[in-house]
Amino acid sequence: MKEEIIIAGFGGQGVLSMGKILAYSGIMQDQEVSWMPSYGPEMRGGTANVTVILSDERISSPAINAFDTAVILNQQSLDKFENNVKPGGVLIYDPNGITRHPKRTDITIYRIAAAEEAARLKNAKTFNMIVLGAYLKVRPIVKMENVIAGLKKSLPERHHHMIPMNEEAITCGMNAVVEVK
Amino acid sequence: MxxxxxxxxxxxxxxxxxxxxxxxxxxxxxxxxxxxxxxxxxxxxxxxxxxxxxxxxxxxxxxxxxxxxxxxxxxxxxxxxxxxxxxxxxxxxxxxxxxxxxxxxxxxxxxxxxxxxxxxxxxxxxxxxxxxxxxxxxxxxxxxxxxxxxxxxxxxxxxxxxxxxxxxxxxxxxxxxxxxxxxLADFTPRWTEEEIIAKSGTWATTGKTKNRERNISTSLELDSAKQEIFNHKLQAKYKTIEENEVRYEKFMCDDAEYLFVAYGSSSRICQKSVELAREKGIKVGLLRPITLFPFPSKQINEMADQVKGILSVEMSAGQMIEDVKLAVNCRIPVEHFGRYGGIITSPEEIVEALEQKIIGG
Structure with a gap:
């Protein structure tokens, strides 16, 4: 098994931490992982993206141009990465703020209204966990128990009381994701 | 573990x-x-x-x-x-x-x-x-x-x-x-003062005792004759390092007809390029220098007996290629490829460069 993922959106949406939790979940089930951020003068409101690779074998390049799955959270990222999904791959996006929707017909496209769901949960901070839930529903490459273990590893201990809330958000994302026909 | x-x-x-x-x-x-x-x-x-x-x-x-x-x-x-x-x-x-x-x-x-x-x-x-x-x-x-x-x-x-x-x-x-x-490595305790004296007491400024000369840390020697002798000693040390400390890694080199030479992050990207090229039927391997000084010149020279050409891949305008060329001694073509100025080279671009500069070239 090898899954090459790009998660891209605005800085402040939790893109990098979602990638980190996913990578830690991979470690929890003995996989090789890499987490390669775009870094630089990025800040809240700017663009942020991270390439995460989970694999049963040694990972060659952590920097890649073609992805099995793209998780897209703003228009700029959709414009930038839609064409980099491998044929037969998956694109998951939040339609919030999107005016030009994905057009590819050789990939499977899913929508997750994560911003809307987070508002419904009355907790904007759960946004990235809702997105993670949607991803895991579509690509169940890591077991839920390993995601929770990954969450424990990537959150400082003082935030461990928030794990049940995150779990709830993941479940919410799993239920809310829909395939775009 | x-x-x-x-x-x-x-x-x-x-x-x-x-x-x-x-x-x-x-x-x-x-x-x-x-x-x-x-x-x-x-x-x-x-x-x-x-x-x-x-x-x-x-x-x-x-x-x-x-x-x-x-x-x-x-x-x-x-x-x-x-x-x-x-x-x-x-x-x-x-x-x-x-x-x-x-x-x-x-x-x-x-x-x-x-x-x-x-x-x-x-x-x-x-x-x-x-x-x-x-x-x-x-x-x-x-x-x-x-x-x-x-x-x-x-x-x-x-x-x-x-x-x-x-x-x-x-x-x-x-x-x-x-x-x-x-x-992560296990913890190694810091050296005690006694351990430092035992290990480095012949040169380190650990405090002079009655039974030894002063230790002076300096790079100044105004007597040119002595400075030349010191330089000979340094060069002999570098030669010993070259003989004993070369480290490198080979990836898919056994049947390779072409070779990438790349270190650090470029060597990771090149591993992917090797995979992509081999899917296309191009037999290419990767030699990764782990030590850049000492450079694995001998190992690259040996590969020149086996492969038809070498692509030196580095995110620069072409620096390491000079050492690769010296190692190969003009026996086979050696070309450079890499993005630079902060752009990360993509695995696909490297395969394309191999096809154009080495296989087609």
């Missing part, structure tokens, strides 16, 4: 330094290596092992603090990124001239000048051909994973003390900023 963690390359340099029993880190922040100093400050190792962590007033101050610590036989280090490394060059040649062991980490960014904060490999010449003045060499290690960022801290100090020479970890913003699984 040690502890498994998901960490950034830069964070691992800091953690590995604490675990290697380092006595002092002196640095100044610069992107993309600031997490080294940040992690050390957050970890507060002075409470745990007594390790000193100091944000100096400048890169120049930091490297001279390293000179001071190294003169006392202590395990000391600094880190920076390209523009900061240029500032440290005077101190580095003094350390090499005084034969002082230390570890210097360069997390390279694109240049020249202040350049960009994105990854590049354009400091090869500065690292292996001098940078500072005079006939000196650094022992240069090029990690290509977060795990090796951990491993080469210990290795760098071992080699530095074995040869009484500064060692450098030459990495870049890609390895420094990315996270991978890492098995």
């Amino acid at each position: 040690g502890e498994l963690r998901l960490m950034k390359g830069n964070e691992v340099i800091a953690e590995a330094a604490i675990r290697a029993g380092v006595d002092g880190y002196f640095g100044y922040p610069i992107t993309p290596q600031s997490e080294v100093l940040e992690t050390l400050m957050a970890r507060m190792p002075w409470e745990e092992t007594g390790m000193v962590v100091l944000q100096a007033e400048s890169e120049v101050a930091a490297i001279n603090m390293v000179y001071g610590g190294a003169s006392c036989g202590k395990k000391v280090m600094t880190s920076s990124s390209s523009p900061g490394m240029s500032l440290k060059m005077e101190g580095i040649t003094y350390l090499a001239g005084a034969e002082l062991p230390c570890l210097v980490v360069n997390v390279v960014r694109g240049g020249p000048g202040l350049g960009t904060i994105q990854p590049a490999q354009s400091d090869y010449f500065q690292s292996v051909k001098g940078g500072g003045h005079g006939d000196y060499k650094l022992i240069v290690l090029a990690p290509n994973s977060v795990q090796e960022m951990n491993d080469f801290v210990g290795l760098g100090f071992d080699l530095a003390f074995k040869y009484l020479n500064p060692a450098m970890i030459l990495t870049d913003g890609m390895i420094g900023q990315m996270m991978e699984k890492v098995e």
